[in-house]
Amino acid sequence: MSINIAIDGPAGAGKSTIAKKLAEELSYVYIDTGAMYRAMALYFLEHQVDAENEEKISRECRNVEITISYENGEQQVILNGVNVNGKIRSEEIGHMASVTSVYSAVRTKLVELQQEIAEKTDVIMDGRDIGTCVLPNAQVKIYLTASVETRAKRRFDELMAKGVSCELKEIEKDIEERDYRDMHREISPLKQANDAVLVDSSNMDIDGVVAEIKRICKEKAGI
Numbered sequence: 001m002s003i004n005i006a007i008d009g010p011a012g013a014g015k016s017t018i019a020k021k022l023a024e025e026l027s028y029v030y031i032d033t034g035a036m037y038r039a040m041a042l043y044f045l046e047h048q049v050d051a052e053n054e055e056k057i058s059r060e061c062r063n064v065e066i067t068i069s070y071e072n073g074e075q076q077v078i079l080n081g082v083n084v085n086g087k088i089r090s091e092e093i094g095h096m097a098s099v100t101s102v103y104s105a106v107r108t109k110l111v112e113l114q115q116e117i118a119e120k121t122d123v124i125m126d127g128r129d130i131g132t133c134v135l136p137n138a139q140v141k142i143y144l145t146a147s148v149e150t151r152a153k154r155r156f157d158e159l160m161a162k163g164v165s166c167e168l169k170e171i172e173k174d175i176e177e178r179d180y181r182d183m184h185r186e187i188s189p190l191k192q193a194n195d196a197v198l199v200d201s202s203n204m205d206i207d208g209v210v211a212e213i214k215r216i217c218k219e220k221a222g223i
């Protein structure tokens, strides 16, 4: 049986950075499920599918094939045969992913893919519904969060470092909206699983969070 570590939490809590580091240290495969929702969102945007039209979105899902592969240890998302990793990190795609991930056709398709991978492989999977829905039997479940202010400041610094001009207040507003949508949707909303351990990274650096999660992995599963 494979060992599964689930990391859930809101946008900007540092899930992917932490999960990637941890996966490297433990020699597990890191699965970024948000990237899959982003690839679906890219398809809908490129095909001008109206995000409000659930019927059309559900129909279009049948034309979308998403798979993942690895290049130098980095997850690559393949959308209908094309590697789209370079195209899915924008704010526009993040927004569209949050909006279209509310639909059951979108979720069913991606959850199946995620479960298939985790069944055969030791994984650290991050997302919004991993501990509650995708991997309810994961040996370790972490709910990683941080204050809105901290998450917005991290995102602001990231964008500034890339030379993208932005307003801190705007980013805070986007994060609050995204949190609300992800936490209040009908299907698999973002919430802490009953058996997940809460880690608040507001006042911790990356190495501190990795060390804390490693401690939890040891305690819960002897990893």
Ligand code: DC
Binding pocket: 011, 033, 034, 035, 037, 038, 094, 097, 098, 101, 126, 127, 128, 129, 130, 178, 182
């Ligand atoms: O983690 P991220 O910012 O790349 O995710 C983008 C959006 O995808 C997020 O706002 C909600 C959706 N998502 C989801 O519904 N379930 C997941 N397991 C991962 C992401």
